Every structure is written in C-alpha cells, then in structure tokens.
Amino acid sequence: MTGRSVLKSTRPTSVFITKSYRDRSLALCGAVFATGIVAPALMAVWDSRRKISAPGDDGTRGKEESALSLEVVIPAYLEASVIPxxxxxxxxxxxxxxxxxxxxxxxxxxxxxxxxxSSADHVNLVGRTGKASAVNYGVAQSSADIVVLTDANCQIVPQDWPALLMDELQVFDLVSCNKGEILSSDTFFWAYERWVKSKQRNTLAVVGEFLAFRRRDYNAIPPDRISDDIAIAISFDKRGKRVGVSDQIGVLEEGAGPQEQWERRVRIASGQLYEVVPQFTGLTRSLAGRRYLIHKIYRLTVGPVAFWAAVAMLLRRAEWKGRAGILAGVLASVANYRYGFMGNTAASRATVVVGLQAVPPVAAVRALTRVGRGSRQGGQWQKVAR
Structure with missing residues (x-):
C-alpha cells in the first residue's frame, strides 16, 4: 500500500515537471526566434540617436564637387530586353x-x-566569369572619380538621386540604399528592412543594386564571390571605411516569380553565410559589422534553428490530429513560398515568415558544399534571361 501511495503521489508531479519543462523550452525557442526580428528594431531605435560624422579626407574630398566625374557601371548578363x-x-x-x-x-x-x-558610353564584352569579376573589371576600366554599381533590371529612385548621392558621399565612403519590389509577396519583409535601415544607416546591410564609392577606395574582391555586395562592404569596413545606407535613395524592381525568388533567396543567403561566417570575429570589431550580424546573420543561423526546434516541440506535444494540422500548415507555407500556388494574396503574404525559415537550411547546405569545393566553383548561378 505504501509503494502504491508513493507512486500515485509522485507520478502527477513528474508529469507536471516534464510539461513545465517543455513549456519553458517552447517559450525559450519562441523568444530566441523573435529576438531576430525585435533586436534589430530595438537597436535601430537606440542607434538613431547617434550622430554620423563625416569620414576623413581621402584626397578626392579636397577636389571641388563641381569637378568630380561619375560613371554608372552595369554588369549585365542575359539582359538584352531591359538594358536599353x-x-x-x-x-x-x-x-x-x-x-x-x-x-x-x-x-x-x-x-x-x-x-x-550600344547606347551606353562604353560597352565591354567579357566572358561569363561571374558578377564579382565583371564588377572588378568595370571599376578597373573606369577613370571616373565616383563609380556607381547597379543592375540592368532595376530603377534607381528618385530621379534626382545623383544630387542626393553627392551629399551622402560626404558622410559615407560606400553608399547603398533601400530596396523594394513591385507586386511582391515579400512586402512586409521589405517594409521592415526599410524601417530598420532608416534608423540604423551605418551598417553593412547593403544591396548590390546600388553601391556608390570613390573609385580610388575600391579594392578588387575575390572573383568566386556570389554575394559581391557584402564582399565589397566587408572590404571597405575592414579598411576603416564608412559603409552606410541612404534613407533618401532607393531601388525598385519587378517582383520575381516564386521559383526565381526562391532561388534568389537561397543564393543570397548561401553567399552571406559563405562570406560572413568565416569573418565573424573580425566583424564584431566594428559597429557596422555588429549591426549586420544581428540584423542579418542571426536570422540566417540562430533564428531558424530556434524556429524549427519550436515546430518539433509542438509536433511532439500535440495529439495526432493536432500534429497533422501543424505539419500541414508548415508544409503548405513552405510550398507556397517555393512555388506560389496561392498567388499574391493576403493569405499568401501571411505565410512568408514561415516560408522564409526554409531558406537558411537549404542555403547552409549550399554554402557548405561551396566550402568543400573551394575556389573551383565560381561566383555564378542559374540566370533567367530578360
């Protein structure tokens, strides 16, 4: 009788402790995932109070602004229909x-x-050796004081952006901007990015569709780089150059189809992991680097690990019917982000957060594959002709 009474009194306690532990673990995973969204926003609000001072003179700042020349360099592959x-x-x-x-x-x-x-001032025909090589070649061929890198399929706004750029170059050595996509399911994502960068301008979270700098400040980047934009930003940051995002200049491009967008997301994420993770320690030494790590890399590493751990916990603790519902919802969200069967609807946009969590695992596998292959794999990807 004593053994039975002990068993009856301890079993409920054990179940309670196990359930409490699972609840805390689930809450912890949720908090870790949410940190990837909340922390950059909180940092942005705090950092918006900082005053950004102008960088030191590099030789061209002593030159009269009215004499500075500017060249826009457009690396282009399969862009025949949009380049004119x-x-x-x-x-x-x-x-x-x-x-x-x-x-x-x-x-x-x-x-x-x-x-x-042919309507451009200069056209250089090169082989397909990757965008990084094309960028290096274009900058090397230019003789302008200021170089702007952009893509053929985007539009820089507003139209008087060159006048705005002149002001930004008094603050930053490398100037980028905010990006938006027309008719894209990632509307909330771009709005969030734009808000964070408007408050936290001194950051390495640049976009390759607009990079402006003094030509003499540019150092060629390794030709095998996929994410040429972050490679350029890190190059500037390592040398003590100021990297920033203009809150007045932006780029717009047509939203890509679901499958093209998926491939683009995976390619960018794998490029960021390949470029940034090996340089993690160095990036923590600069303010712009730390902001970038919390803003971008956290969401590609710690955040998705916490998300999928939370999903696993939910599946484990739910009844069979509940498991089926959770699994169906997650798989439908990922499949919709990958294939877009729900179209550009409100319901589709609501699944983006879940769908985006499938990108980092695929990107991590691709980045590890690149590490294994080393420099034998160039900075190329499957391109959709325009």
Missing part, C-alpha cells in the same frame, strides 16, 4: 549630377546584351 531602357533612364537621372562629367558603362557577359547596350 535602363541606360535611357540613367542618362536622364545623370543630368542631376552637380559634379563634372558623367557616363554609363555596361560590362556585358553575352553578345546579345552587348549589342542591345
């Missing part, structure tokens, strides 16, 4: 440059794009 309009739009914008001469240079990796870009 891009050149025309950029030419109109360059009339707002308050400095000296301006020009447009296209680094074409295919002959059809080179022919379509």
């Amino acid at each position: 309009e891009s050149i025309s739009y950029i030419r109109k914008a360059l009339t707002h440059w308050p400095g000296g001469s301006t020009s447009v240079r296209v680094i074409a990796s295919d002959e059809e794009t080179a022919v379509s870009a």
